[in-house]
Amino acid sequence: SDRLKRSPATISYELARCEPYQAEVAQTDAEYKRSRCGRKTKLNDKLRQIILNHLRLSWSPEMIAHEFKLATKSIYNWLNQGKIEFSLNDLPEHGVRQRRNLDQRSKYNQSLGRSIEQRPIVVNRRNRIGDFELDTIVGPRGHNKAVLLTLIDRKSRFLWAYRLKNRTAVTVNEALNKFLATFNGPVHSFTVDRGTKFSG
Known part of the structure; x- marks a missing residue:
C-alpha cells in the first residue's frame, strides 16, 4: 500500500472484484459499477x-x-x-x-372532462378564435372575497373577466352562463385546471 500510495482497504476492495484477480476483468467491473452510480x-x-x-x-x-x-x-x-x-x-x-x-x-372527479394530454390538436395550435383558458385570481390573504374569473382566448389573447363573490362551482357556473349569453363571438372550448371550482 505504501508503494501504490493507496490505503489497504482500497487495495483489498480492488482485489475482491474478482477471483483469481485479473486486471482487465476488475477494470470492466469497475466501469460497469461506475456507470450505474449516482441518482438517475x-x-x-x-x-x-x-x-x-x-x-x-x-x-x-x-x-x-x-x-x-x-x-x-x-x-x-x-x-x-x-x-x-x-x-x-x-x-x-x-x-x-x-x-x-x-x-x-x-x-375531484378525475373522470370529468379530458386530460390536457388529450386536448385536440386544433386547440393546441392556437389558430382559431374561440378556445378559452379559464382560471381564477385570488386577492391577498385577508381579502378572500376578492376573486376574479378570467377567460383568455388562446389565439388573440383577448381577456374577459368577472368579479366573483367566491370561488365555488355554483358561482363560477353563474359567471360562465353570463359569459355565454353575452359574448357574441364563437366559443369552441374551455380549458380549466382540476380545481373544485371548475367541477361543474
Whole structure:
C-alpha cells in the first residue's frame, strides 16, 4: 500500500472484484459499477411535456408534484437547470406558496372532462378564435372575497373577466352562463385546471 500510495482497504476492495484477480476483468467491473452510480433523473420527454402543460395552466410545482407523485424540489431543479423551458417568473404566486387542499383536488372527479394530454390538436395550435383558458385570481390573504374569473382566448389573447363573490362551482357556473349569453363571438372550448371550482 505504501508503494501504490493507496490505503489497504482500497487495495483489498480492488482485489475482491474478482477471483483469481485479473486486471482487465476488475477494470470492466469497475466501469460497469461506475456507470450505474449516482441518482438517475425521472424526467423523460413525456413527463417534461406533462409538467410544462400544467405549468402553462397555472398549476404550481407543488400541485404538480402532489398530483403526479414527484418531488417538488426535483421540479424546481429541472426548471433551474433549464431542463423544462418555463420561466420561474411565470410561476403562479411568484414563490408565495399557499397551502391548498390538495387531497380534495386529487379526489375531484378525475373522470370529468379530458386530460390536457388529450386536448385536440386544433386547440393546441392556437389558430382559431374561440378556445378559452379559464382560471381564477385570488386577492391577498385577508381579502378572500376578492376573486376574479378570467377567460383568455388562446389565439388573440383577448381577456374577459368577472368579479366573483367566491370561488365555488355554483358561482363560477353563474359567471360562465353570463359569459355565454353575452359574448357574441364563437366559443369552441374551455380549458380549466382540476380545481373544485371548475367541477361543474
